[in-house]
Amino acid sequence: KQEVTQIPAALSVPEGENLVLNCSFTDSAIYNLQWFRQDPGKGLTSLLLIQSSQREQTSGRLNASLDKSSGRSTLYIAASQPGDSATYLCAVSPLYNFNKFYFGSGTKLNVKP
Amino acid sequence: DTAVSQTPKYLVTQMGNDKSIKCEQNLGHDTMYWYKQDSKKFLKIMFSYNNKELIINETVPNRFSPKSPDKAHLNLHINSLELGDSAVYFCASSLKQGGMNTEAFFGQGTRLTVV
Numbered sequence: 001k002q003e004v005t006q007i008p009a010a011l012s013v014p015e016g017e018n019l020v021l022n023c024s025f026t027d028s029a030i031y032n033l034q035w036f037r038q039d040p041g042k043g044l045t046s047l048l049l050i051q052s053s054q055r056e057q058t059s060g061r062l063n064a065s066l067d068k069s070s071g072r073s074t075l076y077i078a079a080s081q082p083g084d085s086a087t088y089l090c091a092v093s094p095l096y097n098f099n100k101f102y103f104g105s106g107t108k109l110n111v112k113p
Numbered sequence: 114d115t116a117v118s119q120t121p122k123y124l125v126t127q128m129g130n131d132k133s134i135k136c137e138q139n140l141g142h143d144t145m146y147w148y149k150q151d152s153k154k155f156l157k158i159m160f161s162y163n164n165k166e167l168i169i170n171e172t173v174p175n176r177f178s179p180k181s182p183d184k185a186h187l188n189l190h191i192n193s194l195e196l197g198d199s200a201v202y203f204c205a206s207s208l209k210q211g212g213m214n215t216e217a218f219f220g221q222g223t224r225l226t227v228v
Binding site: 031043044087093098099 | 148154158205220221
């Protein structure tokens with residue numbers, strides 16, 4: 001069974017810093033990996049989707065990389081802003097059942113002004 | 114314009130009651146899901162429907178019964194509610210079953226509290 005781990009569980013940084021969030025998964029037979037952000041009391045907002053054949057995806061200040069063989073993905077946030085404060089979740093879908101996402105427990109990010 | 118909408122946003126009810134949560138998506142997606150987020154913030158899939166057909170049914174008590182009247186709607190009915198059912202329930206949808214179209218879009222969640 002796929003297990004997804006996110007480290008660190010919480011992160012506090014001053015505004016303007018570049019930061020990296022980590023996601024690891026135990027089964028490399030994945031279909032894709034998706035990064036989400038969740039604001040308190042809100043739903044999930046999709047940030048980036050990486051197909052298993054891709055190495056990275058970029059959107060604005062966000063860059064997500066995927067190393068399928070080592071079971072790792074990173075989310076890089078450049079020039080962090082207080083508005084980036086949220087919980088970031090990664091989710092992987094198995095190759096054999098791509099309609100199912102396995103989620104990590106998230107990294108709670110606080111960007112201080 | 115809300116892409117995936119759930120009602121109600123909050124639901125407080127007594128043990129033993131039966132309740133329903135409704136979900137609608139206006140994205141024209143074929144696939145819809147129900148996820149449960151527990152107190153430790155872990156999200157776990159419960160059900161998935163593709164074009165009104167059940168394709169994923171995780172180990173969920175049969176007190177939980179999804180219903181998809183059409184591909185834009187996936188409702189969740191829960192019988193005989195228990196304290197352990199308290200959680201946030203998220204509905205989601207994706208365009209199709211494969212490729213980039215599996216990007217999932219989530220509703221704002223329904224916080225269910227059973228007292």
